[in-house]
Amino acid sequence: MIELVGFDADDTLWHSEPYFQQAHAAFENILGRYIDLADARVHERLLATERRNIKLFGYGAKGMTLSLIETAIELTDARIGGADIGALLELGKAVLTHPVELLPGVRAAVEAVARSHRVVLITKGDLFHQEAKVRQSGLADLFHRIEIVSEKDPATYARLFEEFALPAERFAMVGNSLRSDIAPVLALGGCGVHVPYAITWALEAEHQADLGSARLRVVESLAGVPGAIAELSGSC
C-alpha cells in the first residue's frame, strides 16, 4: 500500500525549463555579436561550465546566471562589453521573476491523490526562488509538507523517508525527471510515476532509472496520476 505521495514541482506542477532555455537562446544571440556561433559550440561550452559549477553553486537561476557570465567571458576571450554582461544579469532576473504558470489539471490531480494519501511537495534548487514559486502557485495548502532540497539523490530520499517515518515501499514519487524523481526512489524500493515534460535540461537527462521496473508507471499528464497511484498501490 502506498501511504505517501511526493510531487516534484518544476516541470511537473508548473513550467520551468522553458524559461531557462529562453535565457540560453538570448545568451547565444548576445554572444553572436562577438564570435561565430557556428564554430563556437556555445551550447556545449555552457553545459561544461554549468556541470563544473553545479558542485559549487547548486541548481537554480542564480547559478545559471553566473555560469552564463563565466562562459561569455571565456568564449569571447574577455572581449564582451559591460553592457552585454548587464544584459546577461537581466536574463537571470527574468527567470527569477517569471510568473508561475501551472500545467493543466494540476490542482485537480493533487486533490484527487490527497483524498486517499498524504501528499508532500519535494523540489530541488534555490531555496529562495522555490519558496517564492510555491507561494505564488496557490498550491501550498494542498500539501502536508513542503521539502526544498539541494539534491534529489538516494541519500536525500532516504533522509526524507526517515523524517516521514515511512518505509520506501509505502512511498511513490511523481515527477518529470527520471534522474531526480524516479531513479533514486526506485533504487531505494519505492514507486515512481513518470510524467514526461516536453523538454529536459541536458544535465537532468542523464539517468540510470530502471525503465522496466514493475514499480514504475508512465503517464502523459497529471490527469493520469491518480489512476497510476491506485494501480501501484495494488502491486507495489
Added chain:
Amino acid sequence: MIELVGFDADDTLWHSEPYFQQAHAAFENILGRYIDLADARVHERLLATERRNIKLFGYGAKGMTLSLIETAIELTDARIGGADIGALLELGKAVLTHPVELLPGVRAAVEAVARSHRVVLITKGDLFHQEAKVRQSGLADLFHRIEIVSEKDPATYARLFEEFALPAERFAMVGNSLRSDIAPVLALGGCGVHVPYAITWALEAEHQADLGSARLRVVESLAGVPGAIAELSGSC
C-alpha cells in the same frame, strides 16, 4: 523552562562575514582602476544594489556576486572589462569555497547545552552553501535537527515552533544577529542569547530588538551560553 535551544551558524558557530568583507574590499580595488573611489561612494552603492536584489536573490554568496557585477557595471558606466568581471566571479567563488573556520569553544558550548536541552541549528541563506558548511563543520551530529531557512523573521520562527510542537516560551535562540536571531524570537515571547560578532553586515545591523527585555542575555563568547541558558531557564 527552556526545552529547545536554537543556534545560529554564520558568525555564531563559524566565521562568515569577514570573507564577504574581503570580497567587498577586493571589489573596491578592482573598481579603483576605473573610477575615483573617493568620489564614488562605492560602499553605499553596493549596499543599495544588495538591498534591492535581496528580494529577488535572497541571502548568500551567489547573490552577492551578482550584486557586485551589477554595481560594477553601473559605477563604471559599463566600461569595466570582461577580465575584471571574471575577477569578480572569482571573488564569489572564493567565498563559496572558503574552508569552515569554527569560532573558539563552539563544540564544548553546544555539547554543554545539549546535555540538558534539545538543540537545533537554524541558519538562513543559500541552501547549497549552508549544507556544505554544516557538513564541513563536523558539528552536524550535535544537533537534533538542522533548519536552513530563507529568512529569519517572526513568520519563520512561528512556523518552526509549530513544527517543533513547542510554545515560544520554551525556546531560546543563540546568535550574533539582533535582527535575525534575537528580535523576532523576543517578539514571539521566546528567549534570546546574543553573542556579538566583531563585524556585522550593514543590512543585518538594522534591528528592532528590545534590548531591555528580561528574556535576553548578552554573552561575550559561546563559552557563556550554557550559563545564560540556565539563567533564562529560571526567569524565562
